[in-house]
Amino acid sequence: MARKLIFSIILLSFAFLELLTVRQGQINTVHEMAQLHQAIDSHNETIHSLSVDIETICSPIHLQQAIVSAEVGHENN
Secondary structure: OHHHHHHHHHHHHHHHHHHHHHHHHHHHHHHHHHHHHHHHHHHHHHHHHHHHHHHHHOOHHHHHHHHHHHHHHHHHO
């Protein structure tokens, strides 16, 4: 009876250790995913900022000012 009890305790201990290993793997995976999501968000913010800069530079008002200044510079030469 004592041998069966000791064997059962040892077997359950190994099973719990395996479950802890699986759980730690899940925690590590979630941590890596969170880091990747933060990096993606950072890059998306950079893309958005560049997009706004491009739209500002290509706006009709900005282009008109560039054309006028180029014409004035051309007339002075």
